[in-house]
Amino acid sequence: MSTANTRFDSPTPIQFVQRLQGNAVYMKRDDLLPFSFGGNKARKNHLFFQEIDAQGCDCVVTYGSSDSNHCRIVANMCTERGLSCLIISPEEGKHDSYNKTLNQLLGAQYVYCRVTEVAETIGRVVEELRRAGRKPYFIPGGGHGLPGTQAYVDCYREICAQERAMGLHFDYIFHASGTGATQAGLVCGQALQKDERRIVGVSIARKAPRGRQVVVDSVHEYLAHVGVADPESADSLVVFEDAYTGDGYGRPDADVDAQIRLMFVRHGIPLDAVYTGKAYTGMVKWLEAQGVEGKNVLFIHTGGTPLFFDAVNRVCQIEDGE
Numbered sequence: 001m002s003t004a005n006t007r008f009d010s011p012t013p014i015q016f017v018q019r020l021q022g023n024a025v026y027m028k029r030d031d032l033l034p035f036s037f038g039g040n041k042a043r044k045n046h047l048f049f050q051e052i053d054a055q056g057c058d059c060v061v062t063y064g065s066s067d068s069n070h071c072r073i074v075a076n077m078c079t080e081r082g083l084s085c086l087i088i089s090p091e092e093g094k095h096d097s098y099n100k101t102l103n104q105l106l107g108a109q110y111v112y113c114r115v116t117e118v119a120e121t122i123g124r125v126v127e128e129l130r131r132a133g134r135k136p137y138f139i140p141g142g143g144h145g146l147p148g149t150q151a152y153v154d155c156y157r158e159i160c161a162q163e164r165a166m167g168l169h170f171d172y173i174f175h176a177s178g179t180g181a182t183q184a185g186l187v188c189g190q191a192l193q194k195d196e197r198r199i200v201g202v203s204i205a206r207k208a209p210r211g212r213q214v215v216v217d218s219v220h221e222y223l224a225h226v227g228v229a230d231p232e233s234a235d236s237l238v239v240f241e242d243a244y245t246g247d248g249y250g251r252p253d254a255d256v257d258a259q260i261r262l263m264f265v266r267h268g269i270p271l272d273a274v275y276t277g278k279a280y281t282g283m284v285k286w287l288e289a290q291g292v293e294g295k296n297v298l299f300i301h302t303g304g305t306p307l308f309f310d311a312v313n314r315v316c317q318i319e320d321g322e
């Protein structure tokens, strides 16, 4: 796997996108990570699969809905190694999507269950594999856990190095926050570097205080793991913005669709309706509501390109007069 291990060594590009109220908005293109349409799940699972390779596991179990970019990346990292992949998926979130089609191409096996029976089903599937003499590895949904957090601590360091090379400082970093590992990693990166800026996780579904608490818990877990004596000192760095979740996970929103059109037409960058489009739209509204002007702002594009195509027909139906 020596070639696979160097694949993520190059930093993803940071590009200038637009001016907004005198702010300069840049984007870090983690969607361009060079594996299976990239995204933050590629960054996180790269580290999970280092553990899987080291432990010599022969199959991987994970969890996610039909929209899950995480499951696509896991399934593809499995086929790359010749491992089998089982995806536990909630019946309630079952619908057609390009991610699901790709997972079928990759030969991943779906096990559906009620959303209330997820933990139990995961336990049963893992146990059955063990009893059959297999060596399974379980990756929590979204790539949550220490390797997932570590991936975005590393990304934070990458951003700091790019700032030095570009000769600028980002006053704000925005990104879509889902299961919270991306935000936890960035915040831990900041806590370790002790630099001045605000990281804003724009929630795409969860509400505070629970959604924020999940991020805080992951921050504590990671900082304690690396030997920081007072992990609570990082709590104030967790800005979890839940004002832009709209009607909930994956639900269409006219403002988000308009932003997706604009971003593609003006800048050639695909955003999606579930994660990045929602977060970018939230960021634009947040900057306006907070009266932020004249600052350098970085938006992390966390991937999800197959979801851009899931929504493209709806997004392109431009209403009369628009």
Ligand SMILES: *Cc1c(COP(=O)(O)O)cnc(C)c1O
Pocket: 039, 040, 041, 069, 070, 142, 176, 177, 178, 179, 180, 181, 182, 183, 275, 276, 302, 303, 304
């Ligand atoms: C999973 C995902 C997120 C959310 O990341 P978390 O680490 O789960 O908070 C954001 N954007 C995209 C495209 C994703 O697939």
